[in-house]
Amino acid sequence: PEVTILNSRGDFPDVPPPWHMEGECWWMLLKPLQTVPPAAYDPLEEPPEDDDEPTNTFVGGFGAVWITRYASSPIGPYDELLYLPGNFAAPSGDPKPRVTRTYVSTPEAVYTGSCNWNIPKHLARFKFTEQGDGSTLIEVFDYTDVHGPPFFAAVATPQRFAPSFPFPSNWLKLASFTQPPLPKGDDRRGEVGTEDWCAV
Known part of the structure; x- marks a missing residue:
């Protein structure tokens, strides 16, 4: 099949939360880690080797992989693979779960995930x-x-x-993330940058 970028101009609709979504979800809980594993970040978001930013400090805890097939959402159906290695130091100083790498099947999902929640999403x-x-x-x-x-x-x-039965994800502690600002990537794929922290 031929692969094309679906939005050559990089203009995507703004769809702020809250969202109503329906679909199937698979969870994989991961054992606690002492260090962030290789490839936990996409190269766009990976901190530099000499990074001394306190909020990039990994403090361990359980991680998770989520795969979701959204049959309906405000931006249409899409698929998602989300990786959460564990907890990081938040600006408050408390350990908070953080999503470091996510893949989705549409540019619209990349854009809205970045703008609304600082989730680092990329096309797959x-x-x-x-x-x-x-x-x-x-x-x-x-x-x-x-x-x-x-x-x-x-x-x-x-x-x-x-x-x-309907299952609000905010019932789960793992669903409460604290996400740092995102660097800017490819506008055509929805990889917009953000400036502020976001609690999800």
């Missing part, structure tokens, strides 16, 4: 393949490399502990 291609045993093979690919292998792959197995 997603593939979901249902397996014979009811599980789902989830693959995420580089957006511009149509022939390359996935850089993320996992088999997700559904676990049903209760009937389906």
Whole structure:
């Protein structure tokens, strides 16, 4: 397939929160880490090696990977892979979870995630393949490399502990992030910069 940038002018609609969204979500809780692992950041947001900014100090704690297929949202359907390695020092001095790397399937999702919540989002291609045993093979690919292998792959197995019901993500402590300002990237892909911290 041919890959194109969907918005060549970099003009995206502003859709401020709150949002109502519906979709499927898979969670992977990660064991506590002592240091930020390699590739936790996209090169655009990675702090320099000699960085001495206190708010970039990693303080450990549980991490998470979330994969979500949004069937509906204010900007239309899109897919998302979100990585949270653990807690960082917030401006208040308290440890707070922080998302360091996220991939989404549309430029509109990159733009709104950056503007609304300081979530560092980048474009990727997603593939979901249902397996014979009811599980789902989830693959995420580089957006511009149509022939390359996935850089993320996992088999997700559904676990049903209760009937389906609406689930506000703010019930979860892990969903309360403190996100630093973002550097500016490619406008055509929605990678706009921000200036202020954001509590999500």
